[in-house]
Amino acid sequence: MTGYSPAPVDRAPARPAGGPAPARRAPRGTRLERFAPLVFVAPAVLVVVLLRLWPLLLGVNFSFTGDGVRNGTAVGLDNYVTLFGDPLFRTALRNVGLLVLLLPVAVAIPGLLATFIHLKVPGHRVYRGVYFFPAVLSPVIVGAIFNLLLAFDGPVNAALGAIGLGPVDWLGDPGVAIFAVVGVHVWATFGMALVVFLAGFSTLDSSLLDAAKVDGASLPQTIRHVIVPGLSRTIQFVFVTTMIGMLTSMFGLLYVMTSGGPAGSTYLPEYYVWFQQGNLNQPALASAASTVLFLIMLVVGLAQIGILRRAGKED
Template identity: 45%
Template sequence: MSAQRRKAIGSKAERRFAALFLLPSLLLLLIFRIIPLFWGFTLSFSENGEWIGADNYVRAVGDTNFRDSIVNTLLLLATLPIWVMLPMLLAILIHQGVPGGKLYRAVYFLPAVLSSVIVGAIFNIVLRYDGSLNAALKVIGIDAVDWLGSSSTALGSLIAVQLWSTFGMSVLIFLSGLSTVPDDIVEAARIDGARFWQRLFLIVIPSLRPIIEFVAVVTTIGVLTSMFGLIYVLTGGGPGTSTTLPEFLIWLEQGRLNRPGYAAAISMFLFSMMAGVAYLQIRIMSRNANV
């Protein structure tokens, strides 16, 4: 039994090397992420070095900027089905051999490799009142819209640009998932007389379920945490608070307004939103890794 046990935990040299090899990773994560998380939690109960209890949280709940950022987040999350369905549909069509599919696959991913700053800077010009989108709409008889300058369209524009710049990534993930759907089952269904749509909804989409879950989780994490660059360049959070999301508000509070404790409190709200989704992602990943 003790030999068995020794085998499970490795020899002394093995353990020592494992600790040595893991040290750089663990140190970096501890110093820059894990300790700051707990530090931030303590900070959120203080302002300028003074302990103020839960005041920052109470203030956040009453702060219209913060509430607006939460409402914006909920509106953003409400569009999630589009972020999943559109790439899935495109991937299925490409997998089915749509004419030009290989080219589309390569081109769709192009925006995803561009920095959000670059995407934002370009769309900031394209979506201006006198920009090329309005010029193009004029040709087909639609009146010009101030896409980024009016609070009723700014959030929608921001969401559309982010969707545009990331859908190619999801298309790729769905395509790699589709390549694992066994062809013979689909073929057998076809021979049995199942129509295109029946095969799609009864066989292909159900077998994509793990991929759908993965894309939904990754997309949610993406919209919660990787829109800073785009907001910073495209809209600056405005007009008003109409495109302010929590991650951008944290930036504003810690920098321009110099209220680190309050920024830390909002961070904890963002963390609690993140943690749930990230937990799902970690479960999927550790299931796939076989480690």
């Protein structure tokens, strides 16, 4: 009769008393999961770097070179000195300051309209479509329409004359033209901001609105104490995107309605960039203007976010 032999048992070597615990190796699956998001994001990052950041860096570098006979020659800050000495560019910067002052109005209009639609005022479904309709029109079409409406002998001045008000030279008066163009731009583009606000309302806690209604809060009180704090992130987004749109998307309207006139009063940096590159063939100076425009958007955007965040914390 053979004796019974138990199977050998593998035993891990005993850890010395007080010694360090053996390092545990992370499972292979965990490491792969950690790098998986980077793999998915990499194509988008590559596109941004190649099509956005790299051309931006090339443009900034090009702004330090010369035009004409000095083409490709390093000129230091000469282009920026020329830029800020140009009255047209200084007018464009003043108009940027005007846009910043008018920005709260451009954001408040779609915000209030979205509030009324969310509160389901009579006809809110019709208003939703009507308000968005201008956003699908080309800036060239919008400019051509308002050229007819705002002409000195056009329908708007005819209506003003019917109520005893004198005609206004909407597009020919240097003190009025920039306001006319900005007003048309706001009318043509606030539909997109309206959609963003409506999307923000879908995340707002409806019980807060019900509580404000039960407490007898008026509409201004509801907007200030419930809607604005609840939509603070949405408001920040709309502020920044509206400002960027004003600085970079008004070329079509300016070209069709005023061509920068009268007397250069409606120049904005983007129109100045086109004029220097397309008409005067000064790409280096245009690159310098583009760099200044980028810095303006960066500073204004960060300042707006900081102010709105501070206001949200105070509320």
